[in-house]
Amino acid sequence: MTTLLGVQSKPKLGQEAFDQLRELIYAKCGISFSDSKKYLLESRLAKRVDARGLKNFDDYLYFLNYDAQKESEITYLLNNIVTNETSFFRDAIQLKGFDQGVVPKIIEAKKKSMNRRLKIWSAASSTGEEPYTLAMMLLDLGLATDGWSVEITGSDISDNVLRSAKAATYEQYSLRNATPQQLLKYFTQKEKAYTLKPEVARLVRFKKINLMNSFETRLVKDNDVIFCRNVLIYFDDASKKKAVGNMYDSLAKGGYLFIGFSESLHDITRLFKPVRFCGTMVYQKI
Ligand SMILES: C[S@@+](CC[C@H](N)C(=O)[O-])C[C@H]1O[C@@H](n2cnc3c(N)ncnc32)[C@H](O)[C@@H]1O
Numbered sequence: 001m002t003t004l005l006g007v008q009s010k011p012k013l014g015q016e017a018f019d020q021l022r023e024l025i026y027a028k029c030g031i032s033f034s035d036s037k038k039y040l041l042e043s044r045l046a047k048r049v050d051a052r053g054l055k056n057f058d059d060y061l062y063f064l065n066y067d068a069q070k071e072s073e074i075t076y077l078l079n080n081i082v083t084n085e086t087s088f089f090r091d092a093i094q095l096k097g098f099d100q101g102v103v104p105k106i107i108e109a110k111k112k113s114m115n116r117r118l119k120i121w122s123a124a125s126s127t128g129e130e131p132y133t134l135a136m137m138l139l140d141l142g143l144a145t146d147g148w149s150v151e152i153t154g155s156d157i158s159d160n161v162l163r164s165a166k167a168a169t170y171e172q173y174s175l176r177n178a179t180p181q182q183l184l185k186y187f188t189q190k191e192k193a194y195t196l197k198p199e200v201a202r203l204v205r206f207k208k209i210n211l212m213n214s215f216e217t218r219l220v221k222d223n224d225v226i227f228c229r230n231v232l233i234y235f236d237d238a239s240k241k242k243a244v245g246n247m248y249d250s251l252a253k254g255g256y257l258f259i260g261f262s263e264s265l266h267d268i269t270r271l272f273k274p275v276r277f278c279g280t281m282v283y284q285k286i
Contacts, residue, residue, distance in 0.1 A: 011049045013042035017057040021045075024064060029078055029157050030212045030239030044080055079160045082234070086126040088133050088170075089177040091229070094258055094280045098225070099137045101277025102256050106224050107143070109254070117149045121223045123211060123247060124231035125154035128165025128204070129174055132196055134227070135203040136186050144203055153220045155209035162206050168196040212239065217246035224252055229260040240268045248272070248285060257283040 013021070021041060022033040033041060042057075049060045052073075064070055064077065089095060103118075110116060118138070122131035131154035135144070144150045156162055175183060175194055187194040209216045211231070226247050232240050247257060248271050257272060259265065265272060265283060272283035 010046040011056045013038060013057050017061055020061050025081065028074060029210060030243060031082065031234045032236040032239065041081065075159060079158045082158060084126045084161050086129045087177055088129045088175050090130065091261060095133065095137065097277040097280030097282055098258065099141060102225060102282060103141060116147055118143065119223045120152045121220045121226045121250065122152065122154045123209065123226055123228040125156050125165060127161045128154055128168065130227055131204045132200055135200045136182065139200065150203055152204045154204050154206045157210045159208060162208055165206050168201045170194050211243040211246060214246050217250050220250050222252045223250055223255055225256045226251055227258045229258060232259055232263045237268065244269050251285045253285060255285045
């Protein structure tokens with residue numbers, strides 16, 4: 001916004017506009033912004049208000065609620081306010097619980113029933129590092145090639161991160177936890193860019209799914225394992241209950257749910273039994 005003196009001043013987010021904005025965000029994706037996050041929203045969105053040619057945040061809210069382009073603006077908003085931090089092989093202890101605990105347990109049970117299909121969902125997968133990590137681990141176990149059908153779904157609410165995930169090319173920083181052997185085995189390096197080899201990429205399909213929306217979460221059914229790490233932390237209890245309930249419905253009977261280290265299902269649901277595998281806590285659908 002330009003003042004009478006021609007000075008460029010950034011739009012300020014007043015309390016009332018902040019309340020309306022956070023209500024809208026909460027309704028769309030379940031993320032709750034506390035009072036202390038007002039400045040964060042202001043700094044992330046002030047340029048956008050300008051770029052839209054709007055005078056202030058009140059006009060921006062009007063746009064978000066009534067403009068013909070409101071849906072695409074809401075998509076832009078969600079793309080730009082959520083935290084997408086992730087990396088390959090994040091939280092090694094949990095991954096050990098997956099490939100040395102949960103997967104062998106599932107395989108043993110499935111062998112008895114002659115069912116040789118493994119379905120895994122990385123919900124809130126951001127730029128794809130998590131589902132691709134799981135794909136590499138299953139390849140290492142020989143599962144993806146040993147007569148088993150492996151289906152991994154990566155999903156997120158943000159189109160931007162899904163676009164990057166599908167491109168499957170990463171900078172070294174994303175791969176800081178990968179070993180030189182893993183880099184060599186599963187990536188092709190060109191200067192500073194690492195592209196996943198097709199045998200990994202082909203195991204993962206990406207979809208846009210809002211964890212708050214049961215119509216969308218129902219698109220991925222009968223999963224043996226769901227990873228939903230480092231997103232519940234942004235939700236209040238009501239949103240956590242909704243997301244966890246939706247994932248419960250998308251798990252096969254006896255399926256497993258991994259949540260982030262700093263996250264808990266305490267007071268959220270009693271539909272899961274906590275079980276320990278290789279030093280990590282996993283929730284099993286009862
Ligand atoms: C911090 S990243 C976590 C990535 C990965 N799971 C990990 O642990 O490394 C959180 C992701 O949750 C996504 N997200 C936030 N709200 C969501 C919702 N309601 N439905 C689906 N994804 C959501 C964000 O877009 C973001 O990519």
